[in-house]
Amino acid sequence: MTKLWDISPPVNARSPVFPGDTEYRQVWGATIGPDCPVNVSAITLSPHTGAHADAPLHYEAGAATIGEVSLEPFLGPCRVIHAIGAGPLVTMDHLAHALPPAAAPLPARVLVRTYAKAPIDAFDNDCAAFAPATVGALADLGVTLVGIDTASVDPASSKTLDSHQVLRRRGLRVLENLVLDDVPEGDYELIALPLKLTSADASPVRAVLRALA
Structure with missing residues (x-):
């Protein structure tokens, strides 16, 4: 079997979210017992929980929801680059x-x-982000999706979201909150499909990398 790297953090009540965002919550509506054959739960969470894909709607009023964007950028060859520190x-x-x-x-x-x-269990207010010029330069090289192992492509304190605005202008897609700890630099196949949430500004993804043949 081709090797897979799971680059998604666990999602549960300890999952960090941006301060003020909706925390993960799960309640059980039914549990297995003498009169019930199944366990059924309900969950409440921000669509930016865990590894996730932002929709253009997240940073532009009236723009496409995550259920409306093409899946093509989220599936295919990718390069992992280390910029640790x-x-x-x-x-x-x-x-x-x-x-x-x-x-x-x-x-x-x-x-x-x-x-x-x-x-994976604490929010980092000082997380690294992309310089806006970096996003633009990658777009110039033909990149259609950028991903990062932090909570945002912009600094957590940003009010202008300059890198998100470059994504908007250049038509790029983005993945955030990836976990790349165990992934060597190199080329892989990315599989990180968002849910077809037709009115949402983002979607959790189960992001994985597959070794190239």
Whole structure:
């Protein structure tokens, strides 16, 4: 079997969310017993919980919901690049060692690791983010999806979301809150499909990488 890397953090009541966002909650509506053959629960959570894909609606009024965007960017060849300790903003200098010469192609999906060990049970107010110019430069190289192992492509304190706005202008898709701790630098197949939530601003994904044949 082809090797898989699960790059999704666990989702449960301990999952960190942006301060003020909806925390994960689960209640049981039915439990197995003499009069009930099944367990059935109800969950409440922000669509930005765990590994997730933002929709254009998240950063532009009236834009596409996550259920309306194409699935193509979320499935296909990708490159994982290590920029461990980079910050507060990841620049192209942090990525240059893993980018191809000018004449060589770059996969259309780029995931960036900034943590030596991702904090899966605490929110990091000082998390690294992309410099807006980095997002634009990757778009110039043909990238259609960027991913990062932090809570946002913008600093947690940002009120202008400059990197998100570059995503909007350039038509890129984004994955956030990935866990890349165990993934060596290199090329993989990305599978990280969002749910078809037809009115939502984001969707959790079960993001995995598959070794290339």
